[in-house]
Amino acid sequence: MPENRLDNSPGPGDTGAVSSTLRLGTRGSDLALTQSTTVAEALAASSGLDVRLVRIRTEGDRSTASLTTLGGTGVFAAALREALLAGDIDVAVHSLKDLPSAPLPGLEIAAVPVREDPRDALCAREGWTLATLPGGARVGTGSPRRAAQLRLARPDLAVVDIRGNVPTRLARVAPGDLDAVVLAAAGLSRLGLLAHVTDLLPTDVMLPAPGQGALAVECRAEEHAAPLAAALRGLEDPATRLAVVAEREVLRVLEAGCTAPVAAHARVDDAGRLLLTAGVFGGDGLIRSGAAPVPADEQGLEAARELGAALAHELLAAGAVELAGLLPRSDASSGRP
Numbered sequence: 294m295p296e297n298r299l300d301n302s303p304g305p306g307d308t309g310a311v312s313s314t315l316r317l318g319t320r321g322s323d324l325a326l327t328q329s330t331t332v333a334e335a336l337a338a339s340s341g342l343d344v345r346l347v348r349i350r351t352e353g354d355r356s357t358a359s360l361t362t363l364g365g366t367g368v369f370a371a372a373l374r375e376a377l378l379a380g381d382i383d384v385a386v387h388s389l390k391d392l393p394s395a396p397l398p399g400l401e402i403a404a405v406p407v408r409e410d411p412r413d414a415l416c417a418r419e420g421w422t423l424a425t426l427p428g429g430a431r432v433g434t435g436s437p438r439r440a441a442q443l444r445l446a447r448p449d450l451a452v453v454d455i456r457g458n459v460p461t462r463l464a465r466v467a468p469g470d471l472d473a474v475v476l477a478a479a480g481l482s483r484l485g486l487l488a489h490v491t492d493l494l495p496t497d498v499m500l501p502a503p504g505q506g507a508l509a510v511e512c513r514a515e516e517h518a519a520p521l522a523a524a525l526r527g528l529e530d531p532a533t534r535l536a537v538v539a540e541r542e543v544l545r546v547l548e549a550g551c552t553a554p555v556a557a558h559a560r561v562d563d564a565g566r567l568l569l570t571a572g573v574f575g576g577d578g579l580i581r582s583g584a585a586p587v588p589a590d591e592q593g594l595e596a597a598r599e600l601g602a603a604l605a606h607e608l609l610a611a612g613a614v615e616l617a618g619l620l621p622r623s624d625a626s627s628g629r630p
């Protein structure tokens with residue numbers, strides 16, 4: 294597959310102007326390509342650089358094994374991050390929810406662009422909503438987080454474990470196969486597939502994965518002061534950054550001692566307060582909410598982190614670790630996607 298060129302200026306082979314060419318690594322799925330193309334175009338427009346997409350094939354794309362067997366969703370990001378560290382690419386675009394919560398030495402998330410709708414969406418036959426799906430309806434998801442919340446909302450449904458990229462999962466909704474699937478609204482939106490949504494699930498019914506709907510634009514940390522990082526920071530949305538820092542801190546703290554699926558959703562309200570809800574699912578599930586003022590500087594990020602950690606510790610104190618034993622799939626990791 295040839296590299297995608299976003300402009301028609303000569304490549305490095307023609308002029309030797311390597312430094313003006315930015316290699317943006319991407320996975321090959323429709324969703325990854327859409328996300329990467331959007332970021333590449335924004336970067337090309339703001340920086341004047343020649344931005345090229347470089348496709349990287351990841352273990353997560355190659356394998357049909359279940360995500361939990363592969364060791365969680367980090368498999369999607371690992372190959373891109375290796376290419377970044379090796380200097381084969383200059384920038385990587387990830388779905389933030391697929392990025393492990395631990396920082397990777399040598400890399401930095403230079404920008405978190407404005408977030409899409411963080412909610413999960415039901416795509417059902419016959420225009421069914423979660424409330425009107427007939428009893429026993431077969432609903433597909435590969436996510437322990439979504440499965441657990443589906444069971445809580447509608448214990449009478451049959452939750453079916455599925456895999457594959459977004460279009461593949463959507464195609465399973467057909468008579469004789471699945472009656473519905475649950476997918477992130479953000480992915481459907483980016484792929485132009487929102488018309489398939491029959492019910493946008495409110496966050497109090499289906500609390501999203503930490504980082505859902507947000508992107509991470511990653512580069513090598515050594516480039517922090519370089520023009521590249523400055524150009525990347527132009528893509529930053531501060532409110533989204535605050536929200537995902539809090540959500541990912543919940544995940545980071547819980548991942549240490551808890552294997553139950555984790556969900557978290559935060560947003561900044563009009564008064565400049567960060568509102569965070571975090572949950573772990575298994576049994577009846579556990580949910581905690583909190584709020585904190587978030588000043589528009591480094592202290593805001595620290596406050597977001599503290600709020601995330603505080604809710605995670607509340608969940609641990611309320612028995613989050615024990616919940617893992619109540620899971621139908623006790624090997625479930627953080628519950629992403």
Ligand SMILES: NCc1[nH]cc(CCC(=O)O)c1CC(=O)O
Pocket residue numbers: 366388389390391459475476477478479480481504505506507508629630
């Ligand atoms: N787990 C795969 C994945 N990673 C990111 C998205 C959607 C986009 C997003 O959540 O930002 C999806 C598909 C889905 O969960 O439906």
